[in-house]
Amino acid sequence: MTRSIAIDCIFFLLSFYDLSIRLTLHADILIRPWFRRKWNIKDSRRTPNFNQADICTRLWYLPFWHSSSCTLGSYKKKPMNNHPPIVPIPADVLFRYPRLAYEDALKEHGSVIGVYRKNRLEFIVDDSLAIEVLTNESCFSAEHGTAAMLNMSILLKLPNSFIGNLDKLVTKGINPFMDSLIKKLAPVFEKHMFNLVAGVTALTALPESLSEGAGLPVDFDAVVHRQWRSLCLCSSLEILTKVEDLQKAAIKVASDIATVTGIYQNIGYWSRTFPTIWRAFIWLRIMVFSIPWTFRHIAWCVWKDLRVFNQTGNTDHIDPDCLVFHMIKATQGKLRLHDRLWIIGLTTGIVFASIHQTSAVVIWVVYELALRRECLPVIRKELDRILETDISTNKRTLTYSSLRNAEYLDSFIREVMRLKGDTLAVIRMTTRDVKLGNYIIPKDSFITPLATLSHENTNYYGEDASKFISDRWVGTDKTASSISSAYWPFGLGRFACPGRILAIAEIKLIVLFLLARADIALEGNKYKIVDPLTITSVPPEGCLLLKPLQSNVL
Ligand code: HEM
Numbered sequence: 001m002t003r004s005i006a007i008d009c010i011f012f013l014l015s016f017y018d019l020s021i022r023l024t025l026h027a028d029i030l031i032r033p034w035f036r037r038k039w040n041i042k043d044s045r046r047t048p049n050f051n052q053a054d055i056c057t058r059l060w061y062l063p064f065w066h067s068s069s070c071t072l073g074s075y076k077k078k079p080m081n082n083h084p085p086i087v088p089i090p091a092d093v094l095f096r097y098p099r100l101a102y103e104d105a106l107k108e109h110g111s112v113i114g115v116y117r118k119n120r121l122e123f124i125v126d127d128s129l130a131i132e133v134l135t136n137e138s139c140f141s142a143e144h145g146t147a148a149m150l151n152m153s154i155l156l157k158l159p160n161s162f163i164g165n166l167d168k169l170v171t172k173g174i175n176p177f178m179d180s181l182i183k184k185l186a187p188v189f190e191k192h193m194f195n196l197v198a199g200v201t202a203l204t205a206l207p208e209s210l211s212e213g214a215g216l217p218v219d220f221d222a223v224v225h226r227q228w229r230s231l232c233l234c235s236s237l238e239i240l241t242k243v244e245d246l247q248k249a250a251i252k253v254a255s256d257i258a259t260v261t262g263i264y265q266n267i268g269y270w271s272r273t274f275p276t277i278w279r280a281f282i283w284l285r286i287m288v289f290s291i292p293w294t295f296r297h298i299a300w301c302v303w304k305d306l307r308v309f310n311q312t313g314n315t316d317h318i319d320p321d322c323l324v325f326h327m328i329k330a331t332q333g334k335l336r337l338h339d340r341l342w343i344i345g346l347t348t349g350i351v352f353a354s355i356h357q358t359s360a361v362v363i364w365v366v367y368e369l370a371l372r373r374e375c376l377p378v379i380r381k382e383l384d385r386i387l388e389t390d391i392s393t394n395k396r397t398l399t400y401s402s403l404r405n406a407e408y409l410d411s412f413i414r415e416v417m418r419l420k421g422d423t424l425a426v427i428r429m430t431t432r433d434v435k436l437g438n439y440i441i442p443k444d445s446f447i448t449p450l451a452t453l454s455h456e457n458t459n460y461y462g463e464d465a466s467k468f469i470s471d472r473w474v475g476t477d478k479t480a481s482s483i484s485s486a487y488w489p490f491g492l493g494r495f496a497c498p499g500r501i502l503a504i505a506e507i508k509l510i511v512l513f514l515l516a517r518a519d520i521a522l523e524g525n526k527y528k529i530v531d532p533l534t535i536t537s538v539p540p541e542g543c544l545l546l547k548p549l550q551s552n553v554l
Pocket residue numbers: 142146163166167170174236353354355357358359361425426427489490491492493495496497498499500502503504536
């Protein structure tokens with residue numbers, strides 16, 4: 001840590017060097033060819049894709065170029081015997097072209113390599129070792145990986161497994177109750193999506209608006225962030241739906257945890273350039289101040305419910321679909337102080353796990369659909385077929401069984417999740433020195449398989465593995481949530497995402513209710529990938545256009 005901070009300080013000083021070069025280059029474009037000739041920077045010695053990096057990046061790494069590595073990080077540790085090769089990949093290249101950089105390095109150096117990223121050595125493996133790494137929990141631990149990412153190794157010292165408990169909670173408290181959950185969620189999703197379309201309908205009625213064309217822009221990201229994220233909470237923590245402030249607090253907590261895990265670290269210049277100082281600072285700010293402060297409302301609500309349970313001995317005041325209810329039921333008898341704190345801790349974990357990734361993936365799915373407009377009529381036809389009639393209200397609506405029958409949409413979502421370009425999406429940490437292939441991976445090392453090598457592997461998917469075929473999975477038993485050695489956007493092994501069934505159901509609800517009333521398109525027919533290294537968690541940016549339908553499906 002001290003060493004890393006010292007390295008960051010050196011980086012800090014060197015950044016002035018970096019700045020001066022950037023200024024010089026930007027000031028006079030004419031000197032660029034001279035620089036190119038002088039430093040012969042046309043071709044990379046290491047990665048063929050490196051020529052895409054700009055001249056500034058190369059000059060930034062110039063002082064370290066002739067050493068065995070071009071990142072300062074590699075001076076940190078002396079490799080032990082049988083250590084996998086450490087491949088120097090400049091940070092900027094990793095950020096911009098992670099997939100190509102890692103794939104090339106693995107192709108050149110073998111199936112396991114070490115790469116320094118954000119001052120941290122990570123081991124990357126190819127498809128041949130992916131299953132071993134993802135499923136052998138005793139050597140490659142998901143729990144250790146998550147705790148280390150959060151800088152919360154204290155979680156591993158607790159008498160109960162935190163992630164194990166989260167996993168059990170979702171498996172026992174959500175998955176068996178999907179029918180009733182979807183019954184509760186569907187009307188809320190319906191209302192929000194229909195309101196969104198109604199807003200556009202009102203605008204298109206104005207004489208100055210475009211009546212033709214692809215539609216009017218809506219701030220879909222904001223809808224997902226403000227409204228839909230909070231809707232997700234209905235499913236897990238019904239308590240939060242009662243008070244708007246609590247929803248906001250939950251969203252803030254989820255985004256704080258995402259920041260601590262480094263999800264947004266790639267986006268900012270300072271966080272990328274001074275990763276260790278940034279991590280220490282952010283950890284302190286968020287874990288010590290922000291989360292306790294923001295979470296106090298939610299914690300207080302849960303605490304009150306738990307107190308009432310302790311006083312009365314019954315759970316009548318809590319919705320039986322709410323996870324707090326299941327947590328109380330799982331604890332025998334009266335709740336002691338540590339039981340209550342544990343339940344509050346698990347609540348934080350669920351808030352993060354259930355909101356963050358789902359809201360990013362829904363944006364991916366909607367944007368991909370907007371680019372493949374030929375799929376919209378097929379989905380609408382499917383929607384018409386799967387709708388069920390509620391006998392009490394005589395109204396056609398979506399139920400969990402109708403969502404399960406949405407085979408085409410399911411296949412589309414699976415293709416999006418497979419091909420959106422995840423790289424280092426699922427992390428593990430070695431619990432001891434582990435032999436992997438011909439190498440020894442030292443204890444406490446981050447290790448992760450490169451997802452693209454599994455998800456687009458021609459051995460599994462045939463020659464058209466990288467081609468998006470929307471109905472590829474229709475009529476097969478492979479649904480968007482069924483994971484395998486060739487498809488693991490939800491992880492694999494003992495701690496594979498337990499919330500995947502709910503996540504896919506929620507994504508289907510939002511897409512179906514949206515398409516029931518509107519056509520979608522993307523402005524300029526494109527979106528921008530904000531962070532190619534963290535595709536699953538950081539959604540793409542684009543401007544969604546909505547055009548209300550002439551005749552609604554629902
Ligand atoms: C599209 C949305 C989602 C994606 C892509 C996703 C992905 C993942 C991944 C990759 C993991 C790690 C698995 C491993 O290490 O093998 C995970 C873990 C987990 N997920 Fe999800 N997830 C999603 C939605 C949800 C939802 C809706 C819930 C809860 C209702 C949930 C609850 C959990 C829990 C409890 C864990 C284990 C704890 C942890 O590792 O943090 N997830 N998820």
